[in-house]
Amino acid sequence: MSVTVPHRIVSPEAPDPLGPYAHAVRAAGLIFCSGQGARDPATGREAGVTTDEHGQVTSYDIRVQTEAALRNLAGVLASAETDWERLIELTVYLKDMGDFAAMNEVYARHFPLGGPARTTVGVADLPADNFVEIRAIALA
Secondary structure, three states: OOOOOOEEEOOOOOOOOOOOOOOEEEEOOEEEEEEEOOEOOOOOOEOOEEEOOOOOEEEEOHHHHHHHHHHHHHHHHHHOOOOHHHEEEEEEEEOOHHHHHHHHHHHHHHOOOOOOEEEEEEOOOOOOOOOEEEEEEEEO
């Protein structure tokens, strides 16, 4: 019986992790992707967010945030040498379940045939100014 050591993946196409974790880990023929939010890798700021002079969020666009999170996830998948077609499962975390329909509208454009298995969960809070975060499991 052989044991493989997990391989950690950090993608140049996604924002740097905010903590001590990898963007993804390859193990046992699978890619386990850490949650990706709407942070722009170039600017370090969350897409689709308007803030006041004190840095407090005054409004956000969940469609823009969802597009950015999916774009970041695509970058992680590319760095892991896999893609949308090999996704098995996604978990979508929403800060406000009232955003479900708008998030789902964007999601449907990326997965017109239904995509992988998916769970959407409402959460109390997400890091920084994220209102959506998406994690994935894909075939390597």
